[in-house]
Amino acid sequence: MPRNPLEEASRALRQLGDRLRETAGPEGEWIAEQLERISTREEPRTDGDRSLGELQSELDGLVGLETVKEQMHALVAFLQVQSRRKEHGLREAATGQHLVFLGNPGTGKTTVARLLAEMYRAMGLLKRGHLVEVDRAGLVGEYVGTTAVKTDRAIRRALDGVLFIDEAYALARGESRDFGPEAVETLLKRMEDHRHRLVVIVAGYPRLMNRFLDSNPGLRSRFSREIDFPDYSTDELLAITAKFLAENEYRLGEGAAETLRRVLPKPERSEGFGNARFARTLFEQALNAQALRLARVEGAALADLDRDELMTLRSEDFIAAARAIGEVPRDPEARRSFWRRLAG
Ligand SMILES: Nc1ncnc2c1ncn2[C@@H]1O[C@H](COP(=O)(O)OP(=O)(O)O)[C@@H](O)[C@H]1O
Numbered sequence: 001m002p003r004n005p006l007e008e009a010s011r012a013l014r015q016l017g018d019r020l021r022e023t024a025g026p027e028g029e030w031i032a033e034q035l036e037r038i039s040t041r042e043e044p045r046t047d048g049d050r051s052l053g054e055l056q057s058e059l060d061g062l063v064g065l066e067t068v069k070e071q072m073h074a075l076v077a078f079l080q081v082q083s084r085r086k087e088h089g090l091r092e093a094a095t096g097q098h099l100v101f102l103g104n105p106g107t108g109k110t111t112v113a114r115l116l117a118e119m120y121r122a123m124g125l126l127k128r129g130h131l132v133e134v135d136r137a138g139l140v141g142e143y144v145g146t147t148a149v150k151t152d153r154a155i156r157r158a159l160d161g162v163l164f165i166d167e168a169y170a171l172a173r174g175e176s177r178d179f180g181p182e183a184v185e186t187l188l189k190r191m192e193d194h195r196h197r198l199v200v201i202v203a204g205y206p207r208l209m210n211r212f213l214d215s216n217p218g219l220r221s222r223f224s225r226e227i228d229f230p231d232y233s234t235d236e237l238l239a240i241t242a243k244f245l246a247e248n249e250y251r252l253g254e255g256a257a258e259t260l261r262r263v264l265p266k267p268e269r270s271e272g273f274g275n276a277r278f279a280r281t282l283f284e285q286a287l288n289a290q291a292l293r294l295a296r297v298e299g300a301a302l303a304d305l306d307r308d309e310l311m312t313l314r315s316e317d318f319i320a321a322a323r324a325i326g327e328v329p330r331d332p333e334a335r336r337s338f339w340r341r342l343a344g
Pocket residue numbers: 061062063064065103104105106107108109110111112240243276277280
C-alpha cells in the first residue's frame with residue numbers, strides 16, 4: 001500500500017524520539033516530547049465529513065463479509081440508541097465498546113476498522129474518528145521502563161479515535177523479561193480511564209487471538225464483541241480484483257478472468273495465504289507485467305498505444321504476476337499441475 005510521506009515523516013520523528021529516550025537521559029526525554037508533539041499533529045486524519053449513510057453504503061459495497069456487515073449494523077444501531085439515551089440523561093450500558101476482530105491476514109479487518117472509526121465520528125461518539133494502527137513494536141519497548149511510555153504514547157495518538165492493534169496476540173508472548181504483558185496492563189488501565197475517548201480494536205489470527213484473550217483475566221471481559229472475518233472464496237477474490245480494476249480504470253482482456261481464477265488460490269489454502277492482500281499484490285504485479293509488455297512493443301512507440309491497450313490486463317500479465325509473486329507450489333508434482341492449469 002502506498003505510504004503517505006507525512007505519515008513517513010511523523011513515524012521517523014517518533015522513532016527519533018524513542019532513540020533519544022533510550023539513550024540521552026532526561027534531556028532526551030524533553031526533546032522526545034517535543035518531537036512527539038510535532039509528529040502527533042501530523043497524524044493523518046480522516047478528512048471529509050462523510051455521513052453515516054455514506055459510510056454504511058461503503059461498508060455494504062465491500063465484497064462478501066455478510067456476517068461482518070450484519071454485526072456492524074447491529075453495533076451501529078446499539079451505539080445510536082446509546083447516544084440518544086445519553087441525550088436523555090439515561091444511564092449508559094455497562095458493556096464497553098472495545099472489539100476483537102478475528103481473521104486471517106487480508107480479510108478486510110483494517111478496512112472495516114477504518115470505516116467504523118469514521119462511523120463513530122459521524123454518530124458524534126468520537127471527535128476525530130481517525131485510526132491509529134500499531135503492532136507489538138509500537139507498544140512494547142526493548143528496555144525496562146520504555147514499554148509503558150510507548151503504550152501511553154500510542155494511546156495518546158489514538159485519543160478521540162480508534163486504536164487498532166494488529167496481531168495483538170504477540171503481546172502475550174510470556175517469555176521471561178518480555179514486556180508484552182506490561183503493555184497489556186497499561187492498555188487495560190487506559191481503556192478504562194479514557195472510555196469515552198477511545199475505542200480499542202485488537203485483531204489477529206483467530207486461533208492465536210483466543211489464546212491471547214485468555215492470557216489475562218481482565219482481557220476478554222473488556223472486549224464486548226468478537227467479529228469473525230472469514231476467508232474469501234475464489235469468487236469473492238475475483239470480485240475484489242474486479243473492484244481494484246474498476247477503481248484504477250483497468251479492465252480484463254479476453255480470457256484473463258479465467259486465468260485469474262486459476263491463479264487465485266483455492267479455498268483449502270492455509271492461514272498465511274493473504275486473502276484480499278494476495279489479490280491486491282497480484283493486481284499490482286499484473287500492472288507491472290502489463291507495463292513491461294507494452295514497453296516492449298516492437299516499433300510502436302509508447303505514445304502510439306491507444307486507450308484500450310493502456311487499460312487492458314491480459315491473461316499473460318496475470319501469469320507473469322503469479323510468477324513474480326512466486327505463487328508456485330514447492331512440491332514438483334503440484335508445480336507441474338499448477339503450470340498445466342495455467343496453460344489452460
Ligand atoms: N471485502 C472486500 N472488498 C473489497 N476490497 C477488500 C475487501 N477486503 C479487503 N479488501 C482490500 O484488500 C486489502 C487488504 O485488506 P485489509 O483490510 O488490509 O485486510 P486485513 O486488515 O484483514 O489484513 C485492502 O487493499 C482492502 O482494500
